[in-house]
Amino acid sequence: MTRAMTPDEAYANSTYIPDGESYYARWAGQAAAFRATHADAELSVPYGAGARQSYDFFQVSGPAKGTVVFVHGGYWMASSPRDFSHLAAGAVSAGYACAMPSYTLAPDARITDITLEIAAAIGSIARRTTGPIYLTGHSAGGHLVARMACVDMAADWSRRVARIMAISPISDLAPLMETSMNEVLGIDPAEALAQSPVHLARQNMAVTAWVGGAERPAFLDQAQWLGAAWDCDVTIEAQMHHFDVIEGLQTPHSAMMRALLR
Template identity: 65%
Template sequence: MTREQADDAYANSKHIPNGETYLARWEATAQVFRDHHRLKELNVPYGPDARQTYDIFHPERLAKGTVVFLHGGYWMAGAPGMFSHLATGALGAGYACAMPGYTLAPGARIGDIVHEVAMALEAIVRCTAGPIYLAGHSAGGHLAARMACVDMMAEWSVRLARIVPISPLSDLEPLRATSMNDTLGIDAEEARAESPVHHVPQEVPVTVWVGGAERPAFLQQAQALAKAWGCGHVVEPARHHFDVIEGLERPDSALMQTLLA
């Protein structure tokens, strides 16, 4: 496979109608949500670095637990503030919703980002009560899956009730052939160490979620993780890589019901 072919395998915007508009739409919708939701804490630090913060949104009544959402962007882009509106489904179901940020590549290697997310979870667990339901999208799906791995077990792990990696990058090896790796710098050792497919999962329920209209590479990545872990695997019909997360906006969606099962 040429570098051009490898890049195309993981390109989403150009294969999705109006794909280039999603970023601005997300940011605008997220801003409206933040402006109108009263019970929120923004940019709460969990570490010393600028991106080591999280946003948390609280329901009107005592929270049943906390949904944690990890954003995507190939570990190189994105921020929690782009996705604030995805808290709507959790809040409607009576849960708080926390959204951690993390240092972006090339400022951090993927292995470092994994440990930042673990730091964020530790901080979120300290200031919340009840079960933790963890979801992440794309690169965030990779990070969510890494939190399910035995080598990441920590005191906060006992609070994990369910993990749903959405369109996860579960095997990093194919990304080494892409131009993104000029920034990510994944070598063979890191690809092996940070790929969830090569890890043993903890005893926590996991359901891999992916859109039926996604790029073949993402369908393969999702299937590989579900097969390696022997866990649930949902292919949501007609959903592409960008609208597959929209179920998080509704408490009655199949995605939210699966996450909170």
């Protein structure tokens, strides 16, 4: 008899990716190398008073066509924009500025609070830019950008959002209540309902869910739940897993970037 998968196993990633633990150092190295070649980058621009309430901003030479905002993952508990600077390469090469906000990590903030921080960050970014805004985020960041599409998050900048791409998103928080992560996240049924995009109405915004075909089944489910709830595009990129699925953001003409900026 096949043993049932535990909730922790369902949402584990690096354990099920060959040499998965090596990605963190690899990303940090690629990010540092990208920043070294972009001396005009503005790092840690504040959008609030909190220690992690800032964003990194990568300029383009000449007028920008718009701005891509990338929100990092890490289950709301780990990582920072500085680990993913290299993912700005596709946007900048295509003529778009790229902003990468940071946010207070759990347990110092609940997911509800983090959601409001990302909204504040986008508001700050919108005030310094012109043209369309494209929001994308990975994993927990996918959840956060999807939340920006919800009716309760409507803001002055919402009308400028041309597309939201939620990459490997968590669209329903309820399953995470059964994982050991919830000892840190502290999600309760009320927050799961109030902060899960699948239970919320969407603004009139174009949304794409993007997920790797080789991801954990739970992440394929989460992306498809969002597609079903919002009747939005769902792209399953064959053979890509939870860590390499974001690599399309590095190349201006990748399928991912074409879908984001179309």
